[in-house]
Amino acid sequence: MKRSIIITLTGLALLGFATHASADNCSITVDSDDNMQFDTDEITIDRSCDSIELTLTHSGEMPVTAMGHNIVFTTADDLEDLAEDAMAASDDDYVPAGDDRVIAATDLIGGGESTTLELDPGLFEEGGDYRFFCSFPGHWNAMQGTVQITD
Ligand SMILES: [Cu+2]
Incomplete structure (x- = not known):
């Protein structure tokens, strides 16, 4: 029963994307799973949006302590060093507090959870x-992607 409700909601979401293509640039959903994967390797930031609603979902079942996922934005130059340093920031959900290499970050979630970030395209x-x-x-190597900027 629960599954059929999810499928129905997904169908409505797809319908929404088809009919309101431009507005949906300001609302992005990325899924993650128990196989340490995002469902996309590219996120588009449309700078014409006042704000971008970025939702991360986790369609797996593993708990946040074993298969936690978030989305952290940084520059290509800072990626590797930040990813290495983040591993030590366990008290801050692996996002180093006050680190200016972190442009924005979602909360860390486990299987079955989702989180939404209001992202400033500026x-x-x-x-x-x-x-x-x-x-x-241990996730950044498998779970990363590029950011496309559009106006
Ligand atoms: Cu992860």
Whole structure:
């Protein structure tokens, strides 16, 4: 029963994307799973949006302590060092507090959970080279992607 409700909601969401293509640039959903994967390797930041509603879902079943996922935005240059340093920030859900290499980050979630971040597109400069990744220890190599900037 629960599954059929989820499928119905997904169908409505797809319908929404088809009929309101432009407005949906300001609302992004990325899924993650128990196989340490995001369902996309690219996130588009449309700078014409006042705000971007970024939702991360976790369609797996494993708890946050074993298969936690988040989305952290940073520059391509900072990605590797930040990802390494983030592993030590266990008290802050693996997002180092006050670290200016972190442009924005969602909460850390486990299986069956979701979280939404109101993202300011003005944080991303035109022509900048940005990446997103999961900062849970050991995940960044498999869970990362590029950021496309549009106006
Ligand atoms: Cu992860």
